[in-house]
Amino acid sequence: DIVMTQSPDSLAVSLGERATINCKSSQSVFYSYNSNNYLAWYQQKPGQPPKLLISWASVRESGVPDRFSGSGSGTDFTLTISTLQAEDVALYYCQQYYTTPWTFGLGTRVEIK
Amino acid sequence: QVQLQESGPRLVKPSQTLSLTCSVSGGSISSADYYWSWIRQPPGKGLEWIGYIYYSGTTFYNPSFKSRLIMSVDPSKNQFYLKLNSVTAADTAVYYCAREGTGLMRGVFDSWGQGTLATVSS
Numbered sequence: 001d002i003v004m005t006q007s008p009d010s011l012a013v014s015l016g017e018r019a020t021i022n023c024k025s026s027q028s029v030f031y032s033y034n035s036n037n038y039l040a041w042y043q044q045k046p047g048q049p050p051k052l053l054i055s056w057a058s059v060r061e062s063g064v065p066d067r068f069s070g071s072g073s074g075t076d077f078t079l080t081i082s083t084l085q086a087e088d089v090a091l092y093y094c095q096q097y098y099t100t101p102w103t104f105g106l107g108t109r110v111e112i113k
Numbered sequence: 114q115v116q117l118q119e120s121g122p123r124l125v126k127p128s129q130t131l132s133l134t135c136s137v138s139g140g141s142i143s144s145a146d147y148y149w150s151w152i153r154q155p156p157g158k159g160l161e162w163i164g165y166i167y168y169s170g171t172t173f174y175n176p177s178f179k180s181r182l183i184m185s186v187d188p189s190k191n192q193f194y195l196k197l198n199s200v201t202a203a204d205t206a207v208y209y210c211a212r213e214g215t216g217l218m219r220g221v222f223d224s225w226g227q228g229t230l231a232t233v234s235s
Contacts, residue, residue, distance in 0.1 A: 040221055049209055049225035050160065061223070093160060097220025101175040104160040 002026050002096050006105035012113040019081040021108045023094035028074045031098065038098035041070055041079045044091045044107070053092075054079070086112065115140035117210045117226035125204075125233050131197040135210030135226060142191045143168040148213040149186065149193045150222065153206040161206075165213050166193055200233045207231075 003026040013019040029038045037057035042050035052061050054070040057077055067082045081088055091107045121133035135149065142149060148165040155161075164174035166184040174182050181198040197204060208231055212224040 034217075036217075038220065042222075049211075049228055050222070051225070052221065052223050055218070055221050095160075095220075095222075100173065100220075101177070102162040102220045104162075106159040 001101055002029065002099060002103050004094055004096055004103055004105035006092075006094060006108050008108060009106075010109035010111065012111045013081075013084045014113045015086065016083050017113075019084050019088070019110050021079040021092050021094075021110070023072075023077040023079070023105055025075045025077075025096055025098075029096045029098035030074045037073050037077070038096055039070075039072070039077050040095045040097060041068075042093045042095065042104075043088075044093065045089070050093060081110070084110070084112070115212060115224050117212065117224060119208060119210050119226045119229040121229060121231070123229070123231060125200055125231060126235050127201055127233055128199055131195070131200050131204060131208075131231055131233070133195045133208055133210075133229065133231070135193050135195075137191045137193075137212075141188075142186065142193065143188045146215055148173075148215055148219070150211045150213045151184065151195045152209045152211055152222070152225075154209070154228070155203075155206040158206075163195070163197075163208075167215075202233050205231065205233045 005024045007022045039057040041054040044050040058070040069080050071078050093107045094105045116138045118136045125131045150165040151163040166172045183196040186193040207228040209228045210226045211222040214221045
């Protein structure tokens with residue numbers, strides 16, 4: 001199985017500041033055939049199910065604010081919240097869909113400083 | 114806007130079978146564009162994909178569960194189901210049903226149920 005490792009486990013950021021979450025896969029999730037990274041990001045607020053934010057490492061879902069951005073390739077990926085808002089307090093998970101079984105990172109908790 | 118809702122017993126005894134239902138509304142489970150998945154989250158832990166089923170009945174399971182997992186679907190009711198046998202305390206988790214894409218979007222979960230906590234305890 002591909003192991004997804006997220007860092008940090010948690011971070012506290014001031015409102016309006018940048019939050020950066022890292023995700024590393026134990027093997028590449030880049031498929032050279034179509035030049036795509038099979039990596040998604042989800043947001044989970046307390047008491048709610050996860051919500052898909054980004055697929056293909058950098059493609060935002062419809063309706064996701066543009067302060068959320070994804071980057072990276074191969075085995076190293078980043079989710080950036082450019083200007084943290086109060087409603088962004090949540091757990092964030094990365095997930096690979098390069099090969100089954102699909103696997104998730106353990107999550108990064110984002111809080112307000 | 115598709116909606117998914119899990120239902121089933123909240124308490125299961127060790128060694129017995131956990132049975133859950135996912136009811137889909139606002140969209141057809143018979144769509145060729147989607148698989149229907151189960152994902153779980155043990156208390157305080159991360160997410161674990163269990164498996165998916167297609168409306169035709171084709172299944173794909175996480176090998177970690179293969180020996181004790183049965184998934185099924187009833188397109189006439191717009192529902193799909195999970196049966197996990199021989200449960201232990203380690204199977205205590207919030208169980209989510211989710212819609213998974215097909216083709217290039219296989220493995221991407223774009224809609225989720227609210228989740229149901231299933232506890233394994235005597």
